[in-house]
Amino acid sequence: MSSANTSQSSSSTSSSAVVTIVEPSVSDRLLVALAGSRPPGFPKGPATDAAPDMASAPLALLSRLAQTQQGGAGLALAGQLVVVIWSNDALKFVLSTDAHRFQKDGTAFFPNSILTGDGLLTSDGDAWKRQRRAAAPAFRDAAVRRYSRVMASNAERTFARDWASDQVVSLWSRCNALTLAIAGEVLFGEDFLVDDADALTTNLEVALDEFAARGARGFADPEWLPTPGNLRFRQAVAAVDEVVLSIIRNRRRRLQTQGEPEGDADLLTRLVAASGAETSDQQLRDEVTTMLVAGQETSAIALFWLLVDLALGSAANATSTSPLSRCTDEVDALAASKGGESFTLDDVSRLRYLEACVLESLRLHPPAYLIGRCATMDTTLPGLGDVPQGATVLPCAYLAHRTNQWDAVTSYEPRRWLPEGAPDAPCVLSAEPAHDAPLFISALKDGANGTLRGSPMYIPFGGGPRNCIGSAFAVCEVVVLAATLLRKCSMRWPGYTSDAPTDNLGRLRVDDSFPIAADAGLTLRPRTNPLVSLRIEASSPACAASGRYTGFANTRSVVHPALPSAAGADSPSAFSRIATDTLLSRDVSSPPSSSLADDDASSATLFASSSSFLVVALQAVPPVHAEVVQATVRAAN
Template sequence: MLLWIVSALFSTESICIATVILCLIRYYIHRKWQRLQKLGIPHEPPSLWNVGNMRGVFSTDTVCQKMLELKRKYGLVYGCYFGLEPCIVIHDTDMLRQIYTKEFHNFPDRQKLLTRLHGKDMNHGLIVIRGNKWKRIRLALSPTFAIMKLKQTFTIIDHCLARTLKILDRKSSSGLPFDAKRVFSNLALDVIVSSALGTTVDTQSSGGRDTRLMTELKNLFTRGFAGPVGMLCRITRDELIGNAMLMIGAGFDNSANVMTCMAHCLAFHPNIQVKLQQEIDDTFRDKGCFDYDSVKGMKYLEMCVNETMRLYPVFIRNGRVCRKDTVVNGLYIPKNMVVKIPVYFLAHDPDYWEDPWEYKPERMEDMSQIDPMRFQPFGFGPRGCIGMKFAEMEIKMALCLTLREFSFSPCEDTPRPPLKTIFKMALVPKEEFRLKVTRR
């Protein structure tokens, strides 16, 4: 019986069938990998070993060097294959500006791959939905992030920060270092959950494992938001849940990463930290408190935050799908083609930024001289991050209150700048690190 099975598997007919199937698969792959060549777009030869051209694309250790090589070899526009799917990578800032704004009606959506990665509930989130549904939900959610609503959340942020200051005070008194990622992640989670759910949920005292937090998050999926977002009447329950998950996930992790990376930058640049603290002290002395207007008016703080987001952006790249055949600055882009925007590289391009791996807030002094295509921490155009103002306010307020009372410095084992990063759901430090904190 065994001999019969073996002989059947390796019979001439079986080998011929397998060979034909493999040839057809190889022919299909070859046809798919001809699209960029037919469009006349230069690109590196794809291969099965590289999964098209995908190997290494999510490694920040190699992505900048590789993109610099491709840019200098092929110019400001070239192609690549993500598996079998072709895409066009554009470094030309004029073309990117057109895609984001003037030609937005032809490039309104992100690629479909995202809808298969985030799960059923997240398919209702703003980052993946398309067309009229995106317009409707974006319009419904926009009032939640209006300036007047943001000003009302200041007391929530202030209340959450009071718990963070107590934690840092205990670390300072004991002389023990603190885990920067853990402290700022718990703070960011505390702020976003308290703001979104309209309730006080202390995630900091228990290291983010508060049982009440889990109860509130479970309630979210049965009753929706308790806070101001719950007043929305133009979106369905599933849409509300999907965007609630998006706001909590993106709002907590991305803000935490910026605060963590900025604390690291300031620890290794004490002169910058002292200058920032002087601005914080002057503002508090003049205003008597920190509110939306006083924090927004702090120029050097904004420079430091912007430089941190340039050095450690949230995403490696952005993307848009071409809705119909379009010509942008003479480049023909066919329907359904994915356009890749190399956000991380544009923020580190040595042809544009002097010493791109150095932390230099002064380069952000005159933002009118900074091309927004080179620095887009929250995206650009109509599909830019809806929570941008909230995130900036939370980050600036956290830094104002912590730096007014404390100073950061590195430990012996703290990794030196620039931090090595990896891409998970967003760009995050590759390893957790500790910092010393001392009361001023």
């Protein structure tokens, strides 16, 4: 039986050739679906068609495959031949060494859509190479540094305006709205903030939502069918297109008069500048909406699971210091040394423990848990079997990250991402430039090659030539948003804290009974919409745990030359007292605050200490708009 008829748009089978895969005939599909017919040598797997399971409970299906098969499994999905792969050898083969045997077009998983059009995510061959080259400058460090300022200012504005203190909100909706606002501003710059912004945001939300829902339903339901969902979708996409095309035309005009984009240009300006006059408005529109599809919800999901993992992950480690309090300590310490400035790209490598948590959450909850390829020729997958031309191959990050090649595979272990011998406690107390590269760079490089601390494959951003062009953007975004949040608020989980199971230290236990479950569709969204409340400008969790107070409204750093002598004090509390007295005597070159009263001295506590630094926090004006003055003191050696 042939699974698909194929023809090639080019006579060669080089990497630039795009193969047109003709859909399998209805009779072929029925044979595969009903009779469980598989070509000889096809990888082993369930005999019956797995489409119902894939549509209703994909993670359960994947977990069953991992229990019964080694490294990969052959399936029929709605009569199409599909192989899910998770062994190192097969992943390296498909994503990297033999990537030219596979293409995006024709996969049974990722829907062709009027939303993405012919953008970078779905294109193949020479067109993809051209698009990737044109898009690359918009993702270099200098550009991401500019975007990181948009991320931080959006987060600060949003937390102050929309996440009122103690109000119960849906965490997932808030994460999603936040990354959508950021994606809009990063892409369109000031154009996203003017009149059409609300309409654009609403229509984008509808379009992205329907797109994800279609992906979650799987293999039927083409976009042209006049279902209510499709009609809503088409209407929203048309409205988005109208605004986006007009922004693109304006941008072209502006570039013609102003020349090269400036350093703080938005992503669209960079794309227009790099694409050249021969690129049509429609192609630029496809690139822009592709960036939204590829980068917005995935980042929201990454932030969501990070916050959930931080709230709950400590239970998996039987240690007294939770990942959340370590992150908060690290964030507070860096914030103190930055004197209240926003976090940016440069802080990613300073917030090493938080970044390690981001990597660990992406391991356990990779937003793109399955990625799709179509075989352009008959191929043998290493260790698994033969795959005919036209079959779909699905590299599965979810299973690759959960095989027992990983140490403590089910535990939340951020430390696995830190260099051997790195201190357990956060050590970032200075805003000096960090010399080490962010952790994710080696994690993605070594992880995709299976050489990370041994052999496991780490592929939250894919691997090989089609890896995620936005990975630095995404890691930066999640770190900046989480750091801004942790610095400003503590999170409470009403409804989950009281009756959810706890471990013997009284913390929440992470297991299947916990009501935040993943719901795999096109991405790994949460199934439920957990509620949280934020306490803003009150004790952060780490500070609450140690009885310390920190606020954030007007945090400043004061480094005073008189203070090193205080390091001679024989105990932390003595040091704290001396440092406090010194500050309160107003004999400082930079007075902490005109409203600082003498009796506030009692609330001064030792904030953190190491051999070379001591940090003191003073609470000045309680309760809500407390001003906190943080004095960073270099101790005498």
